[in-house]
Amino acid sequence: MTLLDYVAEQQQFIDRTLERLIPGEQQPPEIIHRAMRYSLFAGGKRIRPILCLAAASAVSDTAPGAEVAACALECVHTYSLIHDDLPALDNDDLRRGRPTCHKQFGEAIAILAGDALLTVAFQMLSEMPGADGDRKVRLIRELSTAAGTVGGMIGGQVADLEGERQEPTAELLERIHRAKTGALLRASVRMGAICAGANEAQLDALTCYGEHIGLAFQIVDDILDVEQSSEALGKTAGKDAQQHKITFPVVYGLEESHRMAKEECEAARRALEPFGERARRLWEIAGLIVERTK
Amino acid sequence: MTLLDYVAEQQQFIDRTLERLIPGEQQPPEIIHRAMRYSLFAGGKRIRPILCLAAASAVSDTAPGAEVAACALECVHTYSLIHDDLPALDNDDLRRGRPTCHKQFGEAIAILAGDALLTVAFQMLSEMPGADGDRKVRLIRELSTAAGTVGGMIGGQVADLEGERQEPTAELLERIHRAKTGALLRASVRMGAICAGANEAQLDALTCYGEHIGLAFQIVDDILDVEQSSEALGKTAGKDAQQHKITFPVVYGLEESHRMAKEECEAARRALEPFGERARRLWEIAGLIVERTK
Numbered sequence: 001m002t003l004l005d006y007v008a009e010q011q012q013f014i015d016r017t018l019e020r021l022i023p024g025e026q027q028p029p030e031i032i033h034r035a036m037r038y039s040l041f042a043g044g045k046r047i048r049p050i051l052c053l054a055a056a057s058a059v060s061d062t063a064p065g066a067e068v069a070a071c072a073l074e075c076v077h078t079y080s081l082i083h084d085d086l087p088a089l090d091n092d093d094l095r096r097g098r099p100t101c102h103k104q105f106g107e108a109i110a111i112l113a114g115d116a117l118l119t120v121a122f123q124m125l126s127e128m129p130g131a132d133g134d135r136k137v138r139l140i141r142e143l144s145t146a147a148g149t150v151g152g153m154i155g156g157q158v159a160d161l162e163g164e165r166q167e168p169t170a171e172l173l174e175r176i177h178r179a180k181t182g183a184l185l186r187a188s189v190r191m192g193a194i195c196a197g198a199n200e201a202q203l204d205a206l207t208c209y210g211e212h213i214g215l216a217f218q219i220v221d222d223i224l225d226v227e228q229s230s231e232a233l234g235k236t237a238g239k240d241a242q243q244h245k246i247t248f249p250v251v252y253g254l255e256e257s258h259r260m261a262k263e264e265c266e267a268a269r270r271a272l273e274p275f276g277e278r279a280r281r282l283w284e285i286a287g288l289i290v291e292r293t294k
Numbered sequence: 295m296t297l298l299d300y301v302a303e304q305q306q307f308i309d310r311t312l313e314r315l316i317p318g319e320q321q322p323p324e325i326i327h328r329a330m331r332y333s334l335f336a337g338g339k340r341i342r343p344i345l346c347l348a349a350a351s352a353v354s355d356t357a358p359g360a361e362v363a364a365c366a367l368e369c370v371h372t373y374s375l376i377h378d379d380l381p382a383l384d385n386d387d388l389r390r391g392r393p394t395c396h397k398q399f400g401e402a403i404a405i406l407a408g409d410a411l412l413t414v415a416f417q418m419l420s421e422m423p424g425a426d427g428d429r430k431v432r433l434i435r436e437l438s439t440a441a442g443t444v445g446g447m448i449g450g451q452v453a454d455l456e457g458e459r460q461e462p463t464a465e466l467l468e469r470i471h472r473a474k475t476g477a478l479l480r481a482s483v484r485m486g487a488i489c490a491g492a493n494e495a496q497l498d499a500l501t502c503y504g505e506h507i508g509l510a511f512q513i514v515d516d517i518l519d520v521e522q523s524s525e526a527l528g529k530t531a532g533k534d535a536q537q538h539k540i541t542f543p544v545v546y547g548l549e550e551s552h553r554m555a556k557e558e559c560e561a562a563r564r565a566l567e568p569f570g571e572r573a574r575r576l577w578e579i580a581g582l583i584v585e586r587t588k
Contacts, residue, residue, distance in 0.1 A: 028453075029449055029453050031456065032448065086405065089402050106382070109452070112377070112448050112451060112452055114409070115409070115448055116448045118409065119441045119446075119448065120443070122438045123439060125434075126431050133429075133430065134426075135427075136427065136431045137420050137430045140434060141420035144420060148413050148417060149317060149321075149326050149330075149414070150317055154406050155323055158406055161403075162323060162325065
């Protein structure tokens, strides 16, 4: 199977699982479930769930509950996008080529839909079949830490907001992005590995992969915001410069940013060596992340 | 010890535990931890944590981790207040006699502080000492379900928002409040009982207590909004009528609402009979909830 076929197949698998795990649009109160599903099924790339499932496969053929962990990650990612797009934060009207959640449903429902996606992520992990209590707790701890304020996603968002008023240094840039996008990408790989029963050495190697891939992802995100049109991205381009965000192109320039992304991709791939052929998909995904155009 | 001394002692115990579990104000990014703590240590009554601890005591002298469950409940409650007060929702400037979180820190930080309190609630349960994995998972499931969209807190908030445009019927009123405040109060009692290792019969009886006390709490809340001044409440009074909320005084009138609150209190107390003297504090708290003036 080619990489693109594999990705498409995994995306469909994730969508089917989310469809099953998220309350239906007919479930009262309907409006909140419609809003959650509007953002959840908006054509997201499913990078975090795919990383989770591919990391599980690198360790073992069986990883009970990995599909639930994958969906929980996507719920947390989607909640963060909904809240990030709000007028008080990034104030974005466009996401994945469609009106953002608050543009479609109003701010009140968008805030609550984000809250609900965060909540349901932990609920689905607690109700995950096939895993024992200790493993579920470990997954919940991974996800809550990665989403939290200390080195996690919220901490990164806050540092990013504050960064708009600070000197754009390499140190600040790395700290922001390691938390803002890096922590959840790292957790994606780790949660898949945990579902598959990874030993410590395997978990360390995959964590290393996850950290490099996380940095590569963010560098490319920053580059695309400069180089691509809003139409190509499906979201407003050029916002980083407009909001005086600290980005890789601002700190290092475009050419050096391209080089760094490639270097992070190679470092991520080196971490996969112990897994051999089992990690083929992770190896390929690293390339996909760096070469993507949206 | 008198009831008021007991309550004061429990409040101090909760505050000390929260102090330990929530990142300090010096922990970067400082602003988010300051905002979380601003709302968390704003003189809340700690009703949910106290119910949790008192329910645990009704079952057993030892309830490992009950203080963590109690704090997780308070974090979820506080997050819901922060988001509820936002301009897009209830648009409140005053809470517990002080400026609301977004008035003090701005909307962006208030949204993220709410998100962070919700996240850290699950993190602290996953890191709770003294309980095995299965028990932690059960607590996480209780809390996430009670906070969620299907019969839980967010579902109630959405129904409440939508109710502003609907016919105020007794059925709609009960559905809203059973979810909006009832679910978390019910979970408070249940989580304490679970920490104490309650059997099914004990859990059922305490759930029954929790449901009646939850309804009593909301009826009194609605009454106070009509009868008290903003100064006495420490939050804006008269907002329900102003926002055309469906409340108990609107549907039943004030006199009947008072009678119903008393009736719910008595029903709650009857559910405690199997516990005898062990449930004395729960019995007393039921009275406190109905007789409170703010």
